Amino acid sequence: MITLAHYVILSAILFGIGIFGVLTRRNAIGILMSIELLFNAVNINMVAFSRFLTPDGAYGELFTIFIITVAAAESILGLAIILAIYRNRKVLNADEMNLMKW
């Protein structure tokens, strides 16, 4: 029997991997990919809670569709920014993009 807890734990593991990636990857594209993992962790959560708490409605699923759409748009934007930075400064590493500091 797969319970809500299983889904939540799966989601937490996925979220942890995502966070780890976001915080440790040097490559900006890697960071972007890790962010996608975070989104998916959230999506799993949404669907699972929706299934277990309100079985009659598809609210969580609906929300997940939105998140997937927004995430697609967001990654395009992110990639465009990274591409622009790469063209200007020839770097892809996030720790080298540190012009905006004190």
Add this chain to the structure above:
Amino acid sequence: MGILSMAGIAAALLPFLAFLAIVTFTKKYRNVSALVSISATGLSFLTACYILYSQITAPQQSSFNIPWMYIAGIEMNMGVLVNQLTSIMLFIVTFVSLLVQIYSTGYMHDDEGYSKFFAFLSLFTFSMLGIVISNNLLQIYVFWELVGLSSYLLIGFWYFKPEASDAAKKAFVVNRVGDFGFLLGILIVSFRAGTFDFMKVIDFAKSGAIDPNTLTVIALLLFCGAVGKSAQFPLHVWLPDAMEGPTPVSALIHAATMVAAGVFMVARLYGIFSLSPAAMNVIAYIGGFTAIFAASIALVQDDIKRILAYSTLSQLGYMILALGAGGFTAGMFHLTTHAFFKALLFLGAGSVIHSMGTNDIWRMGGLHKKMPITSITMLIATLAISGIWPFSGFWSKDEIFLALHNSGHTVLYYTAVVTAFMTSFYMFRLYIVTFMGKQGEHAGHAHESPLSMTVPLMILAVFSIFSGLVGMPGQPFNISNFIYFGEMEKPAGLNMTIAYISTAVALSGIALAFIIYFFKLVRAESLKKVSGPVYTLLKNKYYVDEIYLFFIRNVFFAITAVIKWFDRNIVDGLVNLTGWLVRQGGAQLRRTATGSVQTYALMIFGGMVVAMIAFAIYNPGLLTLFGGR
């Protein structure tokens, strides 16, 4: 709104409109400015005449109120109160102001600031009329300060003279001292009563809701305002210096618009003052002391305007003394007659100064032949202020003596009698030295002033002679019935003994003046030597200014040095410390802005975790979702 209230507002606003018109439109056209100002005051005067006439035929109280604010249980209104007292004051203020303005067209004719002068005169008149028609303490305070402002502008009218600008500042600062007490008094009594309205405040005080000691404090604080504006000891020092302003201004200040404000205020709030016998005594003694104190200084002054200034102080002392002794009618009556003869004296003095170009009475002399109209009108005013029958001063002074006598203030009564002796002496000294005897060094080129100046003198002379008759017993209209205000004892009219005493005293003062200065039986020089230190003391005005200066330099500046140190180091230090802390904090915190996206992400994530944990701790029920407790 009653017709009288409307008339009262109109009377007060007309000069203000003239002021606005002059400063915005007609400043460049001197004659138009004068015309605007004079016609506005003239209309105002006619309105005041109408109000006075209505009040005489049918005494009534007309009031009008506009709610303004309601804060912390205190109602603040703007309004008008027109009763007998108001009508008399309206008449005096507009009348004297009108004559002074007509006179100024001659006196200030060659002055560059001609338009400005009329603008300020209008503003001054407006401010004073505002005080007169006010129906509440808040409003009277506003106009009170406006009077202070306009007197500042006028005393310092010749601001390029250092003495004039100093005198203006002095008048303003000294008045502030009194006004501070006045404001405190207003606030205390109004917060107690929950209203600023005169009648309600007085009723509240009369109901006994304020304990007697507090009431005394309130009365004395309110009286502080009168001490400042009406130049009573110890705040009298500004008035003699205010002589630096143009002479018409002095006439206006001394007769109607400024110094009368204090007396009027005490009269208006008589219901409060009369409830506190202690405060009444203080008022009476301060008035009495000022009267004799200023009169003694006036004995030895050489400047014609200064002599008159000290005589004003002394006469104001009389009024305050009368009010303090319970002679409400007597005080107001003397205010009325004094307004006429003091305006006349100042305008006469102005006429002399205008033609002579000096203020020193010893350089004048024998002016009677050169300036007959000025001389005769001055003589009338001098007789009036000396209290000679049947001139106006006789009647009003007599009422004061009577009030003092009836109230049992024996010491003050004799003080007043001695003051009357001094008054007639120094006034005739002034008159004899200036107008009689042989011509002085400057008298040769003296000439009579133009009609614009002599006509106001003649009009005022008529009033100086006859205005006292309203206090004469046995005629249909009597001032003691008109502005009777529940005094301890209604003035009985004329007590022959007192009348004889005061006349005898006045005549002996005149006789002494003639002996010394006309017949020169006793030489003034030898008197100086005989009196020695006393003469020096009087000549230097009891060194009051010097004492104040000493006090300010040594005590006041020492205190301010401490306060200054406290302000510079403690107050400013705290402010600077705050700024320093923020700057240091910022300098440290900015190191967290590394520019690395991942650092920021870590911070956001860390913050989230903390928030989630906190959320879980405060909502333990959440855990049940996962089959927990």
